[in-house]
Amino acid sequence: MKALDELTFDNRFARLGDAFSTHVLPEPLDEPRLVVASNAAMALLDLVPAVAETPVFAELFSGHKLWAEAEPRAMIYSGHQFGGYTPQLGDGRGLLLGEVYNEAGEHWDLHLKGAGMTPYSRTGDGRAVLRSSIREFLASEALHALGIPSSRALCVIGSSTPVWREKQERGAMVLRLAPSHIRFGHFEYFYYTKKPEQQAELAEHVLNLHYPECREQLEPYLAMFREIVERNAEMIAKWQAYGFCHGVMNTDNMSILGITFDFGPFAFLDDFDAHFICNHSDHEGRYSFSNQVPIGQWNLSALAQALTPFISVDALKEALGLYLPLYQAHYLDLMRRRLGLTTAEDDDQQLVERLLKLMQNSGVDYTLFFRRLGDESAEMAVAKLRDDFVDLAGFDAWAGLYKARVERDGDYSEEQRRERMHAVNPLYILRNYLAQNAIAAAESGDYSEVQRLHEVLSKPFEEQAGMEQYAQRPPDWGKHLEISCSS
Secondary structure, eight states: OBOGGGOOBOOTTGGGOTTTEEEOOOOOOSSOEEEEEOHHHHHHTTBOGGGGGSHHHHHHTTTSOOOTTOOOEEEOOOEEETTEEESOOOOSSEEEEEEEEOTTSOEEEEEEETOOOOTTOTTSOSOEEHHHHHHHHHHHHHHHHHTOOBOEEEEEEEEEEEEESSSEEEEEEEEEEESOOOBHHHHHHHHHTTOHHHHHHHHHHHHHHHOGGGGGSSSHHHHHHHHHHHHHHHHHHHHHHHTEEOSOOOGGGSBTTSOBOOOSSOEEOSBOOTTOOOBTTOTTOTTOTTTHHHHHHHHHHHHHHHTTTTSOHHHHHHHHTTHHHHHHHHHHHHHHHHTTOOSOOTTHHHHHHHHHHHHHHHTOBHHHHHHHHTSSOHHHHHHHHGGGOSOHHHHHHHHHHHHHHHHHHOOOOHHHHHHHHHTTSOSOOOOHHHHHHHHHHHHTTOOHHHHHHHHHHTSTTSOOTTOGGGGSOOOGGGGSOOBOSOO
């Protein structure tokens, strides 16, 4: 394990030059203090957990100090925002401090969010506030613990720096980790600005560093795009299976690696609602829960357009045609496992759809239903869950089909069923009201609830003694929190 001054930098993206990013130093926060740190994320950099408690840790990730080998850069990109193309976006408040490789040979971007103004800040102040930084930290680590591909979060640093949003708040920074922070919007920027040399250089960079196995294919760029399609299909299948709503699926928020990226007004479903909109600025429901699947395809089509200089249109269309079948296969596989099924039958899709419709009409808690379904035998579980439904006749009909399906699936003990189902059905998820409680405490100077919630969410499938309050249905006020992009 390493100390902070022992990190090994290799700033590969910075070497692409000024056409791709701008050198900017972070603007320090006043009176920096550690809010929360992830031991699991620190392990990715081979860091000893104890370094988080040292003063230099807060100083490095609040802009007061910088490694000599770091080369902070604000990346330039564009993107489609709510369906409309914005020619230039870029890191308006974020900085790629540098790239570090660990003892296993893995490269990790150190990306500081809330680091102050850059040439791409437009009318913004370049800052992030404490509440949004806490939400992004918790979400990054919680999704990873659920097995959903995601960027990671090393820490949140709070401060006394005033930041104005709807009201005066306190500035904060979150340090994000990912193998790359390149987005769909990077390719769109060089495509629409008609800079083919830089676009080709970017494509080579991504291909060589992140999809080297595609070099072995007859058409490497096409093989890379197919892999991007498959990764996004799998990621969004996991979003849908676990009830995660991203909220702002603009193409500048889509990672070229197919990982969950740039958390804004996200939410996990409480009561199941296929039409749920978690972003109160999304007046048309473009990024509603049910729309995430087609929007994923729309975004991949936008990326495909930007790749037409390298790949034929017919080949791109063929690759895009893989998205929905791949999504459906990944989604149905996970939903079968959530239902405790180990085999596949043709009617399983209908079984899932009937259940979700019943849940929709009855306001059933999405996470707790699946967890309780695995607590005991199928017959006992559905008998206890029956009272959660309004349409009792409809649920009874579904329960009969489900019990028969479980019988056909195989002969296994109740304990085997419980272990298998609890391994994929979380007891704890990042509900908005839990995050809000932790944020309220942190804004008053008490960071213990953020730290406790992070620890609980790091083991979402394990029942944890004394943590029953984190596995409850939310109070009524907690189901209707409005989350905005303002951070």
